[in-house]
Amino acid sequence: MTGHVLAFTGTALVAVYVLDAEGAELRLAETVRSAGRSYALPAHYPVSGRSPVADAFRAGHPLWLTPTELAAYGPAGPTTPETPTTPGVSLGALPLGGDGKGLGCLVVVDDAPGGIDADRRGFIELYAHHVAAGVEAAGPQALTQPKPELGPTLDRLRVGSFALLLDNGRMTADTQVLELFGIPGEGFDGRVETLLAVTVPDDVPALMTALEPDLLTFGTAQLEFRIRRPNGELRWLGLRARVETGADGTPRRMLGVVAETSYLRPSADEVSLVQRLSAALAGATTVRDVGRAVVGALRDPLGAGRVAVAELQADQLVVAVLTPAEPTAWPEVWRATWRSEWPEPPSHALPSLAEALRGRQISIWPEGADLEPGLAGIGPGGLAVLPLPADGRIVGVCLIGWERRHEFGPEERSLLTATAGLVGQALVRAHALDAEHELATMLQRSLLPRKLPELPGGVAVTRYLPATMGLEVGGDWYDVIPLPDGHVALVIGDVQGHSAAAATIMGQMRTAIRAYAVEGHPPDVVVAHANRLLVGMETDLFATCCYADLDMEEGEAWFVRAGHIQPLLRLPDGTTQELDVEGGP
Incomplete structure (x- = not known):
């Protein structure tokens, strides 16, 4: 494959420089040279310095130099052991990464006294786009590690x-x-x-x-x-x-x-993993649900030792879920802020993490990377930091750490990129659902009876368990209404839907039925008046109701059922039976 790289470019040397994490230097990551040629390039170039590589990187467009033009740069060009600046050599420096990404530079060197010809320049410039895609997939940070984990980009291409x-x-x-x-x-x-x-x-x-x-x-x-x-x-x-x-x-x-x-491209297994995660996130209605879905989908398939999902609120990481959940399994900076169920470490205490969030790009560090203890302890065998984007901003972060040496591949990077986008959107959606759920719950509780009245000759007992999940807050209601002459009205109903609108209609219906009942209307008139009120609201929602007027002295009951399920009668021995009351399906 090395021979193919040189055959394609038609040059004696091809090299890739990548930008370091600090953005200060372009570091030599890969070199392919023809047999018998002893050309050498510097191990690094300061981005702010004067060199063909740095000039092309800053300018953002290819720089093609003839031997004469290259000689003007002095020792910044290719050298041989015998000659500090090799004569008769032409050089091309091509920036990698468009749209302001600034990944690095592709450098080609050839024995071309008249410069590299136009046709070869055209092909090499197109070739540089493919190299940039490989570098981006591999991760520039991994390529500049002492032992790159992702494999040579040039050999793979x-x-x-x-x-x-x-x-x-x-x-x-x-x-x-x-x-x-x-x-x-x-x-x-x-x-x-x-x-x-x-x-x-x-x-x-x-x-x-x-x-x-x-x-x-x-x-x-x-x-x-x-x-x-x-x-x-x-x-x-x-x-x-x-x-x-x-x-x-x-x-x-x-x-x-x-x-x-x-x-x-991700493999079939990785596509399946993303699909499973997407399905799990679709049903996540709280931030906690989102975190659990991520941990469940990623930890075991990736063989990770630690996973944390956190929201970013100002300078604070607000952890939604992390695993393992024992403080002793996490570094000191995490344990020190473990004041409640989860830790909340400040992002400034983790400079590498803060830098990754500012860069908005997935950061991958292999085993032995130079990281602060608060991150190195999460993934001694390898660490992935996934900023979670949504609506043009970073809303959170996911950290995945491996205890033992982990081999990162470009397919895995694609998987993590897809994961980050899904989780970021899910976090934003869960926030909105959390807010609506809290509003609807407060509204519903405020509209239901705070306490039950004392009744002559009996005791009223209720148990309210809405058959809903997550956001869903129903329009179910009940009421116990004392009436004159030893009577009491028991009311139970349901407004269609599970939302704040349904809870609002429920409150209005409960108030109306109570008012009509207290006025002394018989059960059928109470329900008829409430029905006319609902029709007059011009709402698309419908409601069902079962109204029972109990005579506590005579032990008799009158029922009106408007589309609601049949009432149940509980007998003294604890058994129940369904009553057959006309009125709706």
């Missing part, structure tokens, strides 16, 4: 190039492109249709937009698509292409680079 002539639609492609598509070299006829034939049908329209001359748009094309190889294997490929124009501005040809991106 399988990439090829093609050129498409736009006047006749003919394509030339190198052997690596054909191998990626599963097409024998001798079987390629130079037609775009041959590539489209092995592309998954759902992805053909997007690929045609990028490659078909009639549909071509000016600028750079970028997309991922799937192909089906002859052996039935499904493979993800990434395309980066650029249109070149002639002197008159007419599109002349397209230069493109194709790379395999399957390694950036």
Whole structure:
């Protein structure tokens, strides 16, 4: 694979520099050089200093230098043991990561007295986009560790190039492109249709937009698509292409680079894990529910020793759930703030965590990383910090720590990225549900009887257990109303729905029935008046009710049932029987 990297770029040396955690230096992470060449590059470049790598990184666009231009930089360029600044060598420095990400730089060096030619520059610039995707998936912090855990980005990247002539639609492609598509070299006829034939049908329209001359748009094309190889294997490929124009501005040809991106995609097991987490979060109605769903979905499948989910409130981490729940299992800064059920450590006590939250990017530290004790103790074998985004801000953080050495892979990073987005949105949703649930609960409690009246010849007993979960607060109500002449009215009802609106209607219905009953109306009139009131509210909700007028002296009862379930009669021996009362289903 090393030979392929050099063959593709057509250079003597390819190197990747990544930005360190402090943003002060670009550190050499990977180098691939041809056999017999002793070129060497500095181990690091200060971002603020003057060097080809730092200048290209700060400018945000490629810097191509001829030997003469490179010599002006002095020892900042490639060297050999014999020559501090190697003559006759050209260099290209290409920043990695767009949209202000600033991941690092790709550097190529070649024996090219006249500079690296335009065609190679075009292909290398497209190649840099694929390298950037690999670096981002691997995590720049991991690549700069003394023992990188994620594997060389350059060696993993399988990439090829093609050129498409736009006047006749003919394509030339190198052997690596054909191998990626599963097409024998001798079987390629130079037609775009041959590539489209092995592309998954759902992805053909997007690929045609990028490659078909009639549909071509000016600028750079970028997309991922799937192909089906002859052996039935499904493979993800990434395309980066650029249109070149002639002197008159007419599109002349397209230069493109194709790379395999399957390694950036989560596996079937990881997709299943995300789906299970998504399903669990869909049913989470409180912040505590969200935390439990995350722990349940991630801890065992990832083999993690510790997991914590916390909200971010100002400078404070408000823990929703962590496991294990014993204070002795967590570092001192966590134990010191364990004043209630969960600890609430300030984020400024964990500088690396605070920096990760400010950067809004997932941070992964392998075994032996230089971290403060409050984080190192969570994951001595590896630690992942997931800022949880929602609505354009960071609402919380999830920490996943491994006790033993953990091998991080790019697929796992993709999994964690997907997880962070799901959990962040779930936290925001749970906050809203918590607030509405608290409001509805307070409203419901305020509208139900605070205490039951004393009754002549009997004792009223109630037990109120709404058959609801999470947010759902029902419109169920009951009342015990003393009436003249030794009578008492027992009322039970239910308003459709589980919301603050249902609780409000419930309160109005309870008040109305009590008022009509106290006025001395018979049971059927009380319920009829309440029904007219409900109709007059112009609400879409309906209500059911069962009204019983008990004569405590004679032991007789009159029932009116309006759509409610049948009442139950409890006998002296403790058994019950259902009464058959007309009135609704």
